[in-house]
Amino acid sequence: MSTASEVATHVPLAGQALTVTADAAVRPDTSPDPAYPALGAATALLHAYRTGSRFLATPTRTLLGHGTRAEVPHDDRPLPVRVAEALAAARADGHGTPLVLGAVPFDHHAPAALAVPAELRTGPALASDPMIALPAERPDPVDWGIRQVPAPDAYAAGVADAVDRMWQGEFSKVVLARTLELTAPGPLDLPGMVDRLARRDPSGYTFALPVGPDRTLLGASPELLVSRRGTQVVANPLAGSTPRGADLAEDVRRAAALLESAKDLHEHAVVVDAVYTALAPFCRDLVVPERPTLVRTATMWHLSSTVTATLIDPTTSALELACALHPTPAVCGTPTALARRVIADTEPFDRGYFTGMVGWGDADGDGEWVVTIRCAEAEANRLRLYAGAGVVAASQPQAETEETGAKFRTFLSAVGAEL
Template sequence: MTAPEPDAFTAFSSPRRSMVASGTAQVIELPAPWVDHAAHAHERLARIEGSEHVVAFAALPFDRGEPARLVVPERTWIVDSDGERVRVEVGGSPLRATATPDRSPATSGGRVSGARSEMPREIDVRAAVPPQQWCGDVREARDAIRRGELTKVVLARAIDVSADVPLDDEDLFTRLRSSHPGAFCFAVDRFVGASPELLVSRRASTVRARPMAGTTTRTGHPEVDQRAAGELLASDKNRREHQVTIDAVHDALLGWCSYLDAEPAPSVVQAGPVQHLATMVEGHLGQPEPSVLELVAALHPTPAVGGHPTAVALQMRERLEQAGRGRYAGPVGWLDASGNGTFAVGIRAIQLDDRGGRLFAGVGVVADSDPEAELEETRSKAQAVLSAVVRI
């Protein structure tokens, strides 16, 4: 078990619930491969006295074969959409949880993890791989798709951020939450981001997913963006890419559900400097009901972040990207002792370290992809995080 981190900042915010936390009461290790140990992780929480109030957070690796961990904070401030505000504290030996109403600054956007870090004076941003080399990888993948080896592969660019002092994860989370109010904003193990995409949520017997695939840029001009949204909806390339993801998510959830349905047509969702095609999938879980982490393991990775067919696409991604993704595009979210929870797709995010951090921006490569256009799309997606980083 990893040693507790007394000053750790952890958070997850969605339109339904906002949670910020400090300290580490318990770390739950998931040995490699983490997907084989995910189904019963919530049962570890049930051993804590007062566990009905306990929440664990996780930012899971993209690679299903790696180990992972869940973090139970010492103090968690929770604000639900109905306005209820609660502080949950976990501590003692054996661990015990208490929950009390709370209207402190922490539930109103105040700082929770101690003194603010020193502000950086110098920030340097550079691509880990030269842009033209990355475009060459896109061409190679596109040619393989045209030969019929696969239908889609997701390739991501790594972008390194260097600063003269460590970046403050709580400040970055606060900025992202302010600029992306409809997103799933998170800070777990210094992996900080604002994802537009719901991987899966479970609330009692109701399961929801909202896959996204198919992207165009936003300019900030309503008429221009509305026209681009219409073109996105009418694009055969993007609609095909989107449908592959919807079908995969539907098939992965179907075996768990007594009822499952998807919206008849996608909608366009604005996400900072870009907009995406999105479709809500909703169902009723059958018995025995799986935990949210069991559903996460069944779904990840979707074609939206890996490609299709999955095995072939992941092999090509690993060969062309070379650098490991870490937590990028992995599931990130929370769960409770009943197996309820919400997990987003860990995109539009940066993994912070003592020198700055690394972020990724990915695109879905298909038969008619244009490498230069895909490069521009990665720049737009990266800007969602970089615009918050450079203002810290």
């Protein structure tokens, strides 16, 4: 059997990717992108995605799973225990080095949508494939029906109420979200949406995963919750953001202002401190940058810190670390329990998988888990888009409302819709 590095580096022909069946699985590559990836090896997997498959593209690999060998059950045991048992059973059945792929909801008590694919195809990162630079096909014109839940003025009122409560000392931060309900006159083109999302931000995390009968979670997140490769751990919290500018000068001005924003720097520091505190029991040699840097997507600038560490116990899995981190103040608030209650009282919808996590994990404990943002749930001819903003005492309701509108643009551009 080929080694992991051979799989990613020695794809034999342009446009081909390794196929792994249920009887001969192989661990995906966790090394940096190969210097000379096969032309089209990653984009071939993107093009092969069909509704009902499991697709995940990260800065280290591209994964496409077909069929289901085993689903991770929902019961009272901790999620990492159930996942480890499913992977151990698959390995005992001759599945080589199996991998679990899927999504975990915001509410950790709700069922996750995780499974060991019957067939797994794996290739290098999309960003390393020169073919990803080709433009995506424009979406067909669709007469979308759009409903905002809550309406912008109601959302702003919720932000204002949260700010008032913070000034009274009840809590420090809460992340409040709103949704767009899009209805099309006919079936949805999910493969086309995924292709456009991936080509818009190929260095990010693009996903399309089944989360129920005829329901698909898809999106393009910029935020790594945590990854593990051997004993090496990386977390990349994002908190504090601003919309991109319409021209270069305005874009640069906004980026520079974000780096100096006391409100956003405070919001970011709260999240980084929470990440450090959550990882400390599991890791040594934790390294946290003194100041954040900037990460950009097609629509947003974000403050970013890359936290690195080394595992104390090499048997601790990436999913165990992810569950210890989730939810960070970047998607929930602080203190966590009170922020959850504020979210439940303020948001007129169930978040479902929004601000949960998507990713993969293998039987050796390696994996990548990503914060589920810039996403939508698709069912029949309907899409529900999600976007949230971090609210602190210095927040302005109108600015937070505009921020969610900017975040919606990632997905709206992929479907050819506008607010």
